[in-house]
Amino acid sequence: GxxxxxxxxxxxxxxxxxxxxxCDPISGHVSLFWYQQALxxxxxxxxxxxxxxxxxxxxxxxxxxxxxxxxGSVSTLKIQRTQQEDSAVYLCASSLSGNFNEQFFGPGTRxxxx
Amino acid sequence: AQKITQTQPGMFVQEKEAVTLxxxxxxxxxxxxLFWYKQPSSGEMIFLIYQGSYDQQNATxxxxxxxxxxxxxSANLVISASQLGDSAMYFCAMREDRGSTLGRLYFGRxxxxxxxx
Numbered sequence: 001g002x003x004x005x006x007x008x009x010x011x012x013x014x015x016x017x018x019x020x021x022x023c024d025p026i027s028g029h030v031s032l033f034w035y036q037q038a039l040x041x042x043x044x045x046x047x048x049x050x051x052x053x054x055x056x057x058x059x060x061x062x063x064x065x066x067x068x069x070x071x072g073s074v075s076t077l078k079i080q081r082t083q084q085e086d087s088a089v090y091l092c093a094s095s096l097s098g099n100f101n102e103q104f105f106g107p108g109t110r111x112x113x114x
Numbered sequence: 115a116q117k118i119t120q121t122q123p124g125m126f127v128q129e130k131e132a133v134t135l136x137x138x139x140x141x142x143x144x145x146x147x148l149f150w151y152k153q154p155s156s157g158e159m160i161f162l163i164y165q166g167s168y169d170q171q172n173a174t175x176x177x178x179x180x181x182x183x184x185x186x187x188s189a190n191l192v193i194s195a196s197q198l199g200d201s202a203m204y205f206c207a208m209r210e211d212r213g214s215t216l217g218r219l220y221f222g223r224x225x226x227x228x229x230x231x
Binding site: 031033035040041042043044045048055056059089091093095101102103104105106107108110 | 118147149151156157158159160161164166205207216217218219220221222223224
């Protein structure tokens with residue numbers, strides 16, 4: 001596709017459920033980022049992949065959060081045993097390797113934990 | 115300490131007028147990049163403009179320009195000839211080019227711009 005796509009766009013989960021959020025970056029983009037955006041806040045960095053390698057996961061808030069990108073394209077962010085404070089918009093962004101002058105963002109997945 | 119500070123929670127401007135959105139940043143890295151993104155109510159982040167720390171001239175993209183004052187560590191966004199469609203949340207962001215944080219963006223809290231007719 002032409003841009004970064006994410007699915008689902010909306011997800012409602014009961015507290016304690018596991019969720020999986022998918023990101024399809026722009027074709028050929030080596031770098032992929034996940035951000036979390038709480039209501040009324042700016043996005044906060046979660047994790048970064050270069051191809052299939054997860055080079056930085058320092059922003060993941062707890063060990064309930066796990067991300068993977070096994071083939072260096074599609075990425076999945078998994079949240080286990082969701083809690084209410086996990087409610088946020090999860091944004092995925094991609095950029096060309098070696099070119100960080102622009103990160104292209106997807107539309108985000110809005111997660112609501114009841 | 116906050117890496118990006120946006121002190122204006124909300125701004126109002128009349129259509130066709132210019133508006134400046136403030137942004138200050140904090141870094142000890144000599145090489146960094148500054149970004150502005152627009153986020154309409156639909157939620158997607160739209161890239162507007164980029165300024166590298168070593169760029170000699172202020173960046174411009176159509177109606178957007180970035181007023182880069184390195185000594186003051188400010189990177190204000192100027193929107194000329196505002197349009198109703200410019201109403202959105204605007205985020206300033208920074209990327210540091212060294213160390214383990216390579217590539218990640220630090221965002222401010224945003225400024226909600228409202229353009230009125």
